[in-house]
Amino acid sequence: MTSAIDFLVITAVSLVFLAVLQGVTMAIGHRIGRYNVVDVAWGLGFVGVAWLALALGPGDPTRRWLLAVLVGIWGLRLSWHMHVKSAGKGEDPRYTDLLARSGGNNPSIVARKIFATQGAAQWFVSLPIQVSAVTGPTTGVWTAILVAGIAGWVLGFGFETIGDAQLRRFKADPANRGRIMDRGLWSWTRHPNYFGDSCVWWGLWLIAASSWPGVLTVASPVLMTWFLVYATGARLLEQSMSTRPGYPEYQRRTSYFLPRPPRAAQRSPSP
Incomplete structure (x- = not known):
């Protein structure tokens, strides 16, 4: 009580x-x-x-x-x-x-x-x-869940931080004006920052789930992932980017959300 x-x-x-x-x-x-x-x-x-x-x-x-x-x-x-x-x-x-x-x-x-x-x-x-x-x-075997949560947070934080830094450096180079960022983590997923955010919140949930009844709050990281993928994150950004030259080609060779090796090493052509 x-x-x-x-x-x-x-x-x-x-x-x-x-x-x-x-x-x-x-x-x-x-x-x-x-x-x-x-x-x-x-x-x-x-x-x-x-x-x-x-x-x-x-x-x-x-x-x-x-x-x-x-x-x-x-x-x-x-x-x-x-x-x-x-x-x-x-x-x-x-x-x-x-x-x-x-x-x-x-x-x-x-x-x-x-x-x-x-x-x-x-x-x-x-x-x-x-x-x-x-x-x-957190006690006993639940400690492993807590450690897994910390690892998930580290993965996610690193992914979004590195992805944001790579995009910032790419945009700062005048030679890249009008080009689609398809390098580094952005060659593995079109949304490394959103993927990283999702990992962060699944990691935080695992930390909370290492002691009952934290596990019951699983709908929270599910909702966060839904926001990042479908509601206000990647989906809306894809709609605004889809008309840019080179983006449809980028979509065909690069994973939407979950990272995976690019289908081709070719980068978007200069405008």
Whole structure:
């Protein structure tokens, strides 16, 4: 009963925090004239929930600290990356298209379709962290699951960090203007950053699942993967990229999501 009450406190405080975060982010987006600022708040929301769980949870302190540190590293890096990526630029075409399909740039539509949706997703995806904060220590054979979770996080974090760095260097070279990035990790999967994100959250779930009832939160990494692959991630990006010269050829030789060796070593031709 005590653990259930502690969880209710943590999840309620997390909901309030995420609602305030998304409200402030929407106000900032309205002021600067673009709502892709919500992408900057995406990682920060998870960091806030993880550190609230660390502060409020009575569960195993080692695992609470581990999750807070891993989520903090991942979330802060991602938010900084999204800030640098979007600073000084216009609206993300994904949000322009979303609002156009939903009836326009009305504040109630913006709040519901973008900010409330992302806030709810942050709360649900972070459930493994919230539940883990009230559970006991990892013992016995469950330690292997915890270690597997750390390994998954390392794989995912490395994949998205290296992929983002490779893309940044590629775009910084004027000789690559108009070309499709198909090198490094981008020759193995068209979305190494999204694949890395998915691995990170499956790893975090495994860490939470190393103590009962964390395993019951498996729907959270499933939802995160669905977002990354189908909802707001790879699928929408593919739609906007498919008209670029060379991209259909890139699609034919490179895996969509799960990494695998490219079908051909040939790179996209110069425009």
